[in-house]
Amino acid sequence: MGDEDWEAEIVKPHMSSYVPVFEKDRYSSGANGDTFNRTPASSSEMDDGPTRRDPFMRSGFPSGRSLGTRDAGESNKREATSTMGGFGVGKGFGNRGFSNSKFEEGDSSGFWRESNNDCEDNQTRSRGFSKRGGNEYEQDEGTQRSGGLFGSRRPALSDTGNGDTYPSRGGGASGRGGYKGLNEEVVTGSGKNSWKSEAEGGESGDTQGPKVTYIPPPPPEDEDSIFAHYQTGINFDKYDTILVEVSGHDAPPAILTFEEANLCQTLNKNIAKAGYTKLTPVQKYSIPIILAGRDLMACAQTGSGKTAAFLLPILAHMMQDGITASRFKELQEPECIIVAPTRELINQIYLEARKFSFGTCVRAVVIYGGTQLGHSIRQIVQGCNILCATPGRLMDIISKEKIGLRQVKYLVLDEADRMLDMGFGPEMKKLISCPGMPTKEQRQTLMFSATFPEEIQRLAGEFLKSNYLFVAVGQVGGACRDVQQSVLQVGQYSKREKLVEILRNIGDERTMVFVETKKKADFIATFLCQEKISTTSIHGDREQREREQALGDFRCGKCPVLVATSVAARGLDIENVQHVINFDLPSTIDEYVHRIGRTGRCGNTGRAISFFDPESDSHLAQPLVKVLSDAQQDVPAWLEEIAFSTYVPGFSGSTRGNVFASVDTRKNFQSKNTLNTGGFSSSQAPNPVDDESWD
Numbered sequence: 119m120g121d122e123d124w125e126a127e128i129v130k131p132h133m134s135s136y137v138p139v140f141e142k143d144r145y146s147s148g149a150n151g152d153t154f155n156r157t158p159a160s161s162s163e164m165d166d167g168p169t170r171r172d173p174f175m176r177s178g179f180p181s182g183r184s185l186g187t188r189d190a191g192e193s194n195k196r197e198a199t200s201t202m203g204g205f206g207v208g209k210g211f212g213n214r215g216f217s218n219s220k221f222e223e224g225d226s227s228g229f230w231r232e233s234n235n236d237c238e239d240n241q242t243r244s245r246g247f248s249k250r251g252g253n254e255y256e257q258d259e260g261t262q263r264s265g266g267l268f269g270s271r272r273p274a275l276s277d278t279g280n281g282d283t284y285p286s287r288g289g290g291a292s293g294r295g296g297y298k299g300l301n302e303e304v305v306t307g308s309g310k311n312s313w314k315s316e317a318e319g320g321e322s323g324d325t326q327g328p329k330v331t332y333i334p335p336p337p338p339e340d341e342d343s344i345f346a347h348y349q350t351g352i353n354f355d356k357y358d359t360i361l362v363e364v365s366g367h368d369a370p371p372a373i374l375t376f377e378e379a380n381l382c383q384t385l386n387k388n389i390a391k392a393g394y395t396k397l398t399p400v401q402k403y404s405i406p407i408i409l410a411g412r413d414l415m416a417c418a419q420t421g422s423g424k425t426a427a428f429l430l431p432i433l434a435h436m437m438q439d440g441i442t443a444s445r446f447k448e449l450q451e452p453e454c455i456i457v458a459p460t461r462e463l464i465n466q467i468y469l470e471a472r473k474f475s476f477g478t479c480v481r482a483v484v485i486y487g488g489t490q491l492g493h494s495i496r497q498i499v500q501g502c503n504i505l506c507a508t509p510g511r512l513m514d515i516i517s518k519e520k521i522g523l524r525q526v527k528y529l530v531l532d533e534a535d536r537m538l539d540m541g542f543g544p545e546m547k548k549l550i551s552c553p554g555m556p557t558k559e560q561r562q563t564l565m566f567s568a569t570f571p572e573e574i575q576r577l578a579g580e581f582l583k584s585n586y587l588f589v590a591v592g593q594v595g596g597a598c599r600d601v602q603q604s605v606l607q608v609g610q611y612s613k614r615e616k617l618v619e620i621l622r623n624i625g626d627e628r629t630m631v632f633v634e635t636k637k638k639a640d641f642i643a644t645f646l647c648q649e650k651i652s653t654t655s656i657h658g659d660r661e662q663r664e665r666e667q668a669l670g671d672f673r674c675g676k677c678p679v680l681v682a683t684s685v686a687a688r689g690l691d692i693e694n695v696q697h698v699i700n701f702d703l704p705s706t707i708d709e710y711v712h713r714i715g716r717t718g719r720c721g722n723t724g725r726a727i728s729f730f731d732p733e734s735d736s737h738l739a740q741p742l743v744k745v746l747s748d749a750q751q752d753v754p755a756w757l758e759e760i761a762f763s764t765y766v767p768g769f770s771g772s773t774r775g776n777v778f779a780s781v782d783t784r785k786n787f788q789s790k791n792t793l794n795t796g797g798f799s800s801s802q803a804p805n806p807v808d809d810e811s812w813d
């Protein structure tokens with residue numbers, strides 16, 4: 119379960135059966151601008167909380183208190199988003215089986231199929247659930263409004279009219295549950311609420327809904343800031359011992375040094391200024407592959423330099439091709455499009471692109487939801503060679519004809535498994551089917567992630583040329599070994615106490631605390647503030663300004679604790695995050711791998727502590743044991759016991775077989791070209807039955 123939604127917990131078969139009860143009025147947010155950095159005013163406010171049946175809320179939630187500074191206009195929106203009375207229905211959940219959802223150019227089956235159960239109205243139609251616990255991402259963008267209609271393996275959650283509905287954030291007049299991307303605007307004037315996307319005019323002067331007015335501050339322009347970086351850690355050199363396998367035909371040999379890449383002088387200077395002296399394994403293999411013009415699917419552990427692995431060769435090509443300097447034009451035609459699932463991540467990628475293209479005529483631009491559309495357009499029209507975008511905003515901009523696709527030579531999907539799953543898959547499919555977009559034969563398509571489930575690889579094949587190469591660095595889908603993992607058995611009712619105990623021991627070291635829902639993120643952050651632990655939070659219900667502020671406060675150490683939902687699980691590269699705490703475990707092991715990968719980056723060490731509640735997490739026991747043992751971590755005896763006593767359909771329980779889906783799925787069908795010995799053997803080919811059990 120990725121999101122946010124308490125009702126999802128109710129239907130999750132392996133979750134405890136308690137049903138938290140929220141009272142609608144108690145959740146309407148005030149606009150008083152309280153921030154996490156102050157202790158909530160009085161205990162009487164805390165008493166005004168939800169009922170006692172919610173273990174997390176027993177001490178009360180500061181009702182009516184907003185958790186970040188915002189103005190009155192924003193509070194209206196928040197008010198709408200917070201009136202979550204009742205539980206249970208109204209959302210279209212994703213069908214987790216992909217076998218029938220194959221992408222085919224021009225084929226409208228699969229992702230596009232609508233399920234009667236799941237899309238009875240506009241609101242339910244506006245979303246599709248990720249099967250990988252990443253619903254936060256979907257919320258991050260308005261991507262679901264136009265697709266993502268899937269049948270569900272779960273009990274039907276769409277509105278059944280039984281009154282047990284989940285009012286959407288706009289307080290859907292129909293009482294139906296809905297789901298709204300943040301750049302979909304709530305239209306309330308007509309008596310019938312509906313979601314309004316930016317593409318549909320929500321931001322472009324339509325007076326019906328509140329406008330998104332946020333303009334992110336420009337990043338610092340001085341060279342020192344552009345090239346600011348943190349040090350590689352003591353284990354950076356250990357990367358050399360990681361086994362790498364490349365599969366596919368005629369792979370170019372790996373390079374061992376930056377010099378071998380033969381990059382132009384400016385790029386080399388930028389690499390040096392960024393503090394890079396040595397290639398990471400994924401860079402050694404990916405750079406020559408991309409330079410050779412090949413399509414690539416690369417899977418390498420978190421924090422091991424995948425961003426530079428695609429940016430550097432793309433920039434090198436652009437420089438070689440003698441790209442013409444970008445200039446003002448109403449319609450820009452970028453040579454490269456990079457997409458990523460969250461706003462913060464795409465912004466980070468943009469900053470990397472800006473760093474490496476420093477001093478060249480290549481202009482990178484970033485656009486993402488939750489910001490003023492006009493601002494995005496203004497950035498683009500000034501010139502755009504590399505467009506970094508979240509999917510919803512990208513499609514909006516394309517529909518506004520500010521971006522033409524004819525010149526696209528490079529299409530990069532970062533966190534590609536996330537970009538292709540049910541949350542974003544439809545949008546990506548749309549993107550490659552857009553008029554003008556070069557076919558896969560004419561463009562170079564690159565996909566990167568730390569996890570790559572088999573069914574997603576199959577979909578990815580539709581985006582890539584058939585002779586694409588697959589690079590697997592280390593135990594694919596495995597956790598970074600520089601993260602010391604521990605799992606504690608903690609029941610729901612003891613989690614808060616345990617969290618405070620751990621955080622007090624940790625002191626001021628930067629810590630990310632992951633929880634499962636947005637509400638809980640707010641609650642836990644407020645609770646920690648009450649405990650005088652300086653905390654901020656990031657999740658999909660916060661305004662973009664608040665999200666960026668939170669991240670900024672966390673980065674600079676003002677708030678050493680960041681409570682986050684899955685929206686922060688992937689890609690974020692924050693210096694000095696020494697601890698990750700899974701207050702709630704995610705629903706999938708892939709998500710776990712990404713979350714704990716926020717620490718232990720680039721050869722630095724980190725710690726991850728996970729609270730395992732046997733009531734709700736037993737489905738994760740087996741894959742967790744596998745991840746822990748593969749990363750040579752201690753596996754608690756109690757966890758092993760649960761793992762082997764828990765029946766998970768299709769999961770063999772063996773730690774020898776490959777439970778990671780992320781080997782090249784073509785392996786059984788074609789010869790492989792292993793550039794480094796000790797890679798995966800064919801006996802480790804994925805077992806599709808096993809894979810199913812991962813969700």
Ligand SMILES: Nc1ncnc2c1ncn2[C@@H]1O[C@H](COP(=O)(O)OP(=O)(O)OP(=O)(O)O)[C@@H](O)[C@H]1O
Nearest residue numbers: 394396397398420421422423424425568689691720
């Ligand atoms: N060759 C290198 N030398 C030194 N630092 C590097 C090198 N390559 C990357 N880095 C740094 O390592 C950090 C992690 O890189 P990056 O964010 O690209 O990892 P990633 O593999 O994409 O992680 P994730 O899977 O979490 O998205 C960044 O701060 C980046 O600047």
